[in-house]
Amino acid sequence: MISIIVATDDNLLIGKKDSAxxxxxxxxxxxxxxxxxxxxxxxxMGLTTYQAIGRPLPNRKTIVVSFDKFEDERVEVRYDLKEVIQEYREKGEDLYISGGASIYQQSLPLVDQLLISRIPGTHTGETYFPDFSEYGFQLVEEKPFQTFTLQVYRKG
Ligand SMILES: NC(=O)c1ccc[n+]([C@@H]2O[C@H](COP(=O)([O-])OP(=O)(O)OC[C@H]3O[C@@H](n4cnc5c(N)ncnc54)[C@H](OP(=O)(O)O)[C@@H]3O)[C@@H](O)[C@H]2O)c1
Structure with missing residues (x-):
């Protein structure tokens, strides 16, 4: 299954440049x-998100997409987002699209599922998750955690 995984606030904010x-x-x-x-x-993830995190997250495979030449032997660097998604769909392997905004925007027509952590309230930042109302997703599950609610959307 191809999934988008994201955390948003009430306004679909996802990113803040001058944060850790x-x-x-x-x-x-x-x-x-x-x-x-x-x-x-x-x-x-996109190169901007990878650079914001600053390192590969342990115990999972990380694919970083960029249009430009970019080398980092700790991750798999790819230049064509759609090609990667198609590849994982064909081999039937799970792929978690982990941002940021431009990668989410391009992936929305191509994924099966959205896993959205809804962080309550409004925060400051400048990057937002795109409006996904046009892509035929339906809310199929809401799972309350103590500090957020996980919403699962699937293509109807
Ligand atoms: N709240 C959350 O769950 C969450 C999750 C992830 C990220 N974020 C936030 O989102 C923000 C970053 O979002 P962003 O939109 O600015 O950047 P981004 O999507 O992370 O990365 C954009 C870069 O990805 C590359 N790229 C984009 N489309 C591509 C394609 N089709 N093929 C190959 N490469 C492609 C380009 O790299 P080149 O410029 O090198 O060509 C582009 O500059 C950060 O603040 C981050 O913290 C939040």
Whole structure:
């Protein structure tokens, strides 16, 4: 299954440039959820998100996409997002699209599932998750955690 995994606030904010890791908040329970969901699997992110995190996350395969030449032997560097998604679909392997905004925008028509951690309230930042109302996703599950609610959307 090809999934988008993201954390947003009430306004779909996802990113803040001048923060430690690019995120507008620090919600350890959501970091734990991200880890538990993706460990042992493959995550894919844009170069901006990878540089904001500053290192590959342990115990999972990381694919970083860039249009430019970019070398980092700790990750798999790819230049064509759609090609990677198609490849994982064909081999029937899980792929977790992990941002940021431009990667989410391009992936929305191509993924099966959205895993959205809804962090309550409004925060400061400048990067937003795209409006996904036009892509035929339906809310199939809501799972309350102590500090956020996980929403699962699937293509109807
Ligand atoms: N809240 C969350 O769950 C969450 C998750 C992830 C990220 N974020 C936040 O989102 C923000 C970053 O988002 P962003 O949109 O600015 O950047 P991004 O999507 O992380 O990365 C953009 C870069 O990815 C490469 N790229 C984009 N489309 C591509 C394609 N089709 N093929 C190959 N390479 C492609 C380009 O790299 P080159 O310029 O090198 O060509 C582009 O500059 C950060 O603040 C981050 O913290 C939040």
């Amino acid at each position: 890791n690019g995120m507008p908040w620090n919600v350890p329970e959501d970091s734990k959820h991200f880890k538990e969901t993706t460990v042992g699997k493959t995550i894919l």
